[in-house]
Amino acid sequence: MKTFLETISEEMGKAFEAAGYDSGLGKVTVSNRPDLCEYQCNGAMAGAKQYHKAPIMIAEEVAAAFADSPVFAKVEAVKPGFLNLTIRESFISDYLNEMREAEKFGLEHPEVPKRIILDYGGPNIAKPLHVGHMRSAVIGEAMKRIIRYHGEECIGDIHMGDWGLQMGLVITELKHRFPDLPYFAPSADGESPAYPEEAPFTVSDLEEIYPAASAKSKEDEAYYKEAMENTHRLQEGDPGLHALWEKIIEVSVTDMKRNYANLNVDFDLWNGESTVQPLIPGMVEKMKEDGYAHESEGALIVDVAQESDSKEIPPCIILKSDGAALYTTTDLATILDREQQYHPDEMVYITDKRQELHFTQVFRTAEKTGIKAPATILRHIGFGTMNGKDGKPFKTRAGGVMRLESLIEDINEEMRGKIAGNDAIPEEEREATAKIIALAALKYGDLSNQASKDYIFDIERFTSFEGDTGPYILYTIVRIKSILNKYTESCGAAALPVQIREPESAQEKALMLDIAQFNAVMEDAYQNLAPHRLCAYIYQLSNDFNSFYHSTRILAEEDQEKKAGWIALLQLTKSILETVIDVLGFSAPEKM
Ligand code: ARG
16 A cells, blocks of 8 residues: 555645646645644745746645645645645545555555564673663564564574683683583593583573672683683583583573563574684685785784775774684674575664674675675664663662663562552453563663663653553553443444544544554654654554543444444554554553
């Protein structure tokens, strides 16, 4: 289906043409003076130069060309040459009825779907998830769903940090504590000892072990060296350490899956930095052979600076002077791997914006060395920091890094308190309901900000049932559900085959005009990978629905046909709100 704006712009274009002007001038936009009109067209202003005429004259001629338009109820030329437009009631109701029948409410399918790999989440094994990882997961999940809803193929890859020094640190600490574990026994006879089926540690052990090891390594030089050595031995393929590493991964991934499930986030690929290690030697060799990588102060580097750079972009280091691969090396090998396995059209990375330089270096190297296919688009979307009310990066009360689990627990707790006295929710459903609303509060609080901006995590504001919040959107959906339920109860299933009727009030029309924007808003959210646009859309839609609700006695209406028409409008409003929140990655309860 054409978008509403396209449709009315076309109609406007015809009028320009009929009056002897270029039809391209008929571009319509949403009014920036909603008190004066619903839509406006500034084509007469734009055409004035081209046609050497006063804009108001052009505007008047165009307005006159609309003797009886099926689209516009009123077309008014106003000084200095604007066209103020009012949509005809029947046109908007027809558009909505068409939307109800159309697949995806009229959002068009791409002719050739793209294949997009989305790299998000990016947790580090053995280190607890922190709030930065939450942003990546929440934003990435919404983007994945936006891409899929648009009709493209999207492969979500978690890209775990599972290969670095943190692994060596955990292994070292385990060795100090449990030197007798078979993983550390030398396998001199070539036969590896039997390793236990069950991991000899839990995820809570790991969460305590990593910080302990990390702290020790900072004070104790010998310990640090040992950890470096264990990292190296692991990376060289020591069978015992490798078996232990696998156990660490197993335990951590199980825990991560639980954590992400609580966030309603899931991944198609559970690859990590380790996945692509086998590709590194060949990739590095080729970069050398092709003359792209060269030595500098012992390290192997690729120059990526460009003349047009406004700030200095240092070379991309491929191998350190001790021969060790880095974060960049792994990311390059991952691009190679993805190219070989999936031939994607695009790879999109969602990380903290402070990683921007890293991705500039990686992308330029991939481009220059041919690791990436010429047509593949590489895109980094950097997000801002989640701050506390003091404007500084969010911390626990004790001043430590806030763990994701505690953050979720805090918001759940706040929500439990809020709904504790709510009799509308049956006792046994309260816990589940609190979690559903809390997740909406958390995600909407994050997603409603433009991703690149920092924002303040304000638990009171995010959990409020009023204002621009997740719970407010859910409350609106629940309100609609309740009206629909009451309607079905009183009328039974014998509802008439109904259509949405022409709007009778300004509030009803405003709601209908919002609904009509759906396909354009979705398209825009996809083109810009911008979940915040969807949030802004459902906020306005909810506000306009609530104004309509407060101005209209829906269920008390005596004219049954009129009532049924409103019910159809409510159903469409609800479907659209539910679709959008699902795309954003949360859901609504039955009652609240
Ligand atoms: N593990 C990294 C971190 O915690 C994020 C990984 C992002 N993805 C990537 N392909 N580099 O910062």
